[in-house]
Amino acid sequence: MFIDPKLSDFVRDCLAIRDEFHLRDLLGSITRSLGFEQFALVNHVDLAGPPSGAMVLMSYDDGWVERAISNRYFVDDPIHAASTKTVTGFLWRDVPRMLELSHRQKRILEEARGFGLCEGLTVPVHAPGEYRGTCSFGRRALIDLSSGLLGAAQMVAMFAFEAAHRLLRSRWPHPDGLPAVPVLSRRQLECIALVACGRGDAEIAHLLGISEPTVHQHINEAMRRYGVHKRPQLVVRALFDGQICFRDSVR
Amino acid sequence: MALILTGGGGAMQDAVLADMFRARKSVFIDLLGWDVPVLAGQYELDQFDGPSTVYLLIATPEGAHLGSMRLLPTDGPTILGDIFPSLCGGPVPASPDCWEISRFCLSRDLRAGERRVIRNRLVTAAVLFALQNDITSYVCVADAAWLTQINGFGWCCDPLGAPQSLACGLTGAMRMSVAPDTPGLMAAAGTWLPSPAASTGHRAAQGPVQ
Numbered sequence: 142m143f144i145d146p147k148l149s150d151f152v153r154d155c156l157a158i159r160d161e162f163h164l165r166d167l168l169g170s171i172t173r174s175l176g177f178e179q180f181a182l183v184n185h186v187d188l189a190g191p192p193s194g195a196m197v198l199m200s201y202d203d204g205w206v207e208r209a210i211s212n213r214y215f216v217d218d219p220i221h222a223a224s225t226k227t228v229t230g231f232l233w234r235d236v237p238r239m240l241e242l243s244h245r246q247k248r249i250l251e252e253a254r255g256f257g258l259c260e261g262l263t264v265p266v267h268a269p270g271e272y273r274g275t276c277s278f279g280r281r282a283l284i285d286l287s288s289g290l291l292g293a294a295q296m297v298a299m300f301a302f303e304a305a306h307r308l309l310r311s312r313w314p315h316p317d318g319l320p321a322v323p324v325l326s327r328r329q330l331e332c333i334a335l336v337a338c339g340r341g342d343a344e345i346a347h348l349l350g351i352s353e354p355t356v357h358q359h360i361n362e363a364m365r366r367y368g369v370h371k372r373p374q375l376v377v378r379a380l381f382d383g384q385i386c387f388r389d390s391v392r
Numbered sequence: 393m394a395l396i397l398t399g400g401g402g403a404m405q406d407a408v409l410a411d412m413f414r415a416r417k418s419v420f421i422d423l424l425g426w427d428v429p430v431l432a433g434q435y436e437l438d439q440f441d442g443p444s445t446v447y448l449l450i451a452t453p454e455g456a457h458l459g460s461m462r463l464l465p466t467d468g469p470t471i472l473g474d475i476f477p478s479l480c481g482g483p484v485p486a487s488p489d490c491w492e493i494s495r496f497c498l499s500r501d502l503r504a505g506e507r508r509v510i511r512n513r514l515v516t517a518a519v520l521f522a523l524q525n526d527i528t529s530y531v532c533v534a535d536a537a538w539l540t541q542i543n544g545f546g547w548c549c550d551p552l553g554a555p556q557s558l559a560c561g562l563t564g565a566m567r568m569s570v571a572p573d574t575p576g577l578m579a580a581a582g583t584w585l586p587s588p589a590a591s592t593g594h595r596a597a598q599g600p601v602q
Contacts (some may be wrong), residue, residue, distance in 0.1 A: 144481040153548060228537040229562045267537065268544045269508065290557035295536050295562055303543050306450050310580060322507050384504040 147174045148293055156303040164304055165198045171297050175290065177259060177278035182301055183221075184274040184309075196305045201279075209249075219246040224265040224275045230291050230298075232284060233261040251298035253279075260284045261289075264298035272306055272327070323366035325384060333358045334385045337376045396585040399442050412497070414435055419497050426560075428449040437560045440464060440471065440494070448521060450513045450587060458502065459510040461518065462495040469511040470494075472552075472565055476533050477595060481553040483492060485531055490567075493532045510587040511536065515545050519578065520586070529569050535560040546581030547574050568591040573591035 151171045158360075172180040181199035189271070199206070202243065209215060223236045233250070242250075253259075261279035263281050266272070276298035284290075325333070335345045342360075346353040364370065367378050379385045397409060413435035420436055421428045446463040466485045470492040473484045475573050496514070498507050518530065534542060536555060543547050543549045548569040555564030578584040 144551065148554065156548065162446070174416070226537075265455070268538055268541055288557040289554065291557055292564070293561060295539075295555045297541050298552055299536075301541050302540075306544065307581075324503075327503075 145174075145293065147298060147336040151297060152300050153289050155300040155328065158304040158308065160194065161198060161305070161308060163214060165200075168198060168297075168301055169200055172278055175278060175293060176280070176284075177262075178280040179278070181277045181279075182274070182298075182305060183277075184272055184302075184305060186312050189279075190278070193208065196309060198305070199268070199351065201258070205253065205258070208252070217243070217249075219250055220261075220263050220277060221245070221275065224263055225273075227265060228267070229265040230262055231288055232295050233263065233279075234384070235260075241335050248367060251392060262286065264295055264301045266298050268306075272302070274302060276301055323363075326359070327381075328378070329359045329363040330384060332356055333363055333379050336372055337385060371380050393448045393451060393453060394445075394513065394589065395451055396517075396521060397447050397449065399445045399447075408437070408449060408451055408455045408457070409447065411440075411455065412447065412453075412460045415460065415499050416495055416497050418500050423500065430500050437481070440469060442550070450517065451460060457499055458506075459498045459514045459595065460495070461493050461497070461514055463494045463518075463521070464494065466490045466492055470531075472531055472533050476563070476565065479533060479553045479556060479563065485521060485529070485552070485567065489526055491522070491530055491602075493530050494535060496532075496538075509585065512542045513587045514585045516578065516585050517587060518568055519547065521576050523572070524572075527570060529567050530569050531565060533565050534592050536564070539564050539566055542568065543580065546578035547585045550578070579588050 142221070148171070149332070151167060151174075154167050158167070168180050168182060172178070179200045181201055182197070183199070184196040198281075215221075219236055219240070219242055220233065223231060223239045226239055236242070236250070254300060257280050258279040260283055261277055262284060263275050263277040266274050266276060328351075331349060332345055335348060340348070342353050342356045345356045347358070360372065362374070362377075364372070366373050366377055369375050369378060376385075395408065399409070413431070416428060416436035418430060419436060421430060428438055440462065444592060447460055448463060449460040450458045452458060466473065467486055467488050471494050472479065473486065477484050494561055498510055498514075502510060521527070522530065531552065532542065539555065543566070545568075547565055548571075550569075552565040552567055555562050557563075575584055
């Protein structure tokens with residue numbers, strides 16, 4: 142399939158990106174070429190890097206961003222939640238079919254409309270153990286999701302994300318490449334998966350046929366290897382690295 | 393260890409390759425449900441697996457499969473040229489210095505941390521193979537998720553066409569350039585990971601692998 146020259150230019154320009162202002166300008170321009178009005182590139186969490194390693198580039202209205210931050214909408218952003226359930230781009234209007242939306246999430250979607258974010262397309266971008274995020278495009282009018290549009294959005298998301306990631310790496314280089322994914326034993330992984338299901342140590346011990354202190358030990362050792370002190374942090378890190386998957390946590 | 397083998401070889405090579413074809417069945421047919429042929433109920437092979445097909449493997453010292461890929465020169469039959477030419481916006485690459493990577497396969501019983509290591513070893517071995525055999529680029533056909541990963545390995549990638557929604561999902565063709573600066577780019581991306589060469593028990597087909 143023929144690539145629109147604007148897309149080829151975008152890919153080529155991404156490879157020569159200088160800084161995030163340059164990337165934001167490129168994204169703004171390609172967003173309009175794709176037929177959208179606003180964009181948001183959000184690196185959800187770069188857990189393997191310093192806290193300042195997360196990158197957010199968006200053209201969303203300042204008023205919307207302010208409201209989202211002060212009301213902590215990012216905590217249960219429905220678009221983010223939907224993006225973890227699929228590997229390809231999806232329309233915002235399909236999100237109610239993808240997950241059971243809470244009242245708060247429905248309200249978030251409704252309020253966003255007031256800021257011109259009525260219709261949108263989000264492309265999840267996931268490189269296991271490296272980054273997980275989304276690239277979203279929004280506008281007022283209805284979207285006709287032709288396969289051409291989906292392919293083009295996928296390409297933009299992929300190359301924009303890699304450009305952002307390269308920028309971050311050059312800013313905060315890890316001395317020996319990316320920190321290694323901690324090696325965990327099979328038992329430790331089984332325990333973490335059950336913790337992710339909300340099971341307590343006694344239940345886990347019963348399910349795995351080992352003693353409670355042993356369960357506690359496995360989890361503590363896993364936390365030590367990850368350098369975290371709380372179980373929810375351990376679960377999130379293991380999920381991010383792909384050591385357990387979402388299916389593990391819904392048993 | 394890293395091995396480069398061709399389809400026709402001695403008994404030891406056959407055992408390693410057989411393990412690879414078994415791993416391919418486990419991944420592409422059992423796990424991913426691809427509609428591709430099975431041989432003797434155990435092995436996944438198709439028309440592109442022939443006596444002169446080149447395979448790159450990462451195996452244990454005992455010869456057990458950890459990861460592998462298939463390499464085909466684009467001046468011969470390839471998946472991109474023969475099955476998915478429409479994924480290219482322009483002419484399909486066809487030259488002896490451009491090879492296609494396909495059937496990129498990691499053993500299913502590897503854990504997540506190990507998967508990334510074997511994946512990095514394989515990609516590193518592919519780049520070394522290219523540098524040692526005057527190959528200047530690789531091409532591949534892959535789904536959106538894989539394309540994202542491939543794009544992040546550090547090498548220079550450019551899409552051959554816009555990804556398309558096919559029956560098997562959003563699929564695209566990508567070209568990855570290999571040049572003397574590629575190892576450095578991959579090291580910066582955290583992907584560069586050379587493997588020890590095979591011991592003398594395994595005959596390498598072309599080029600030493602570090």
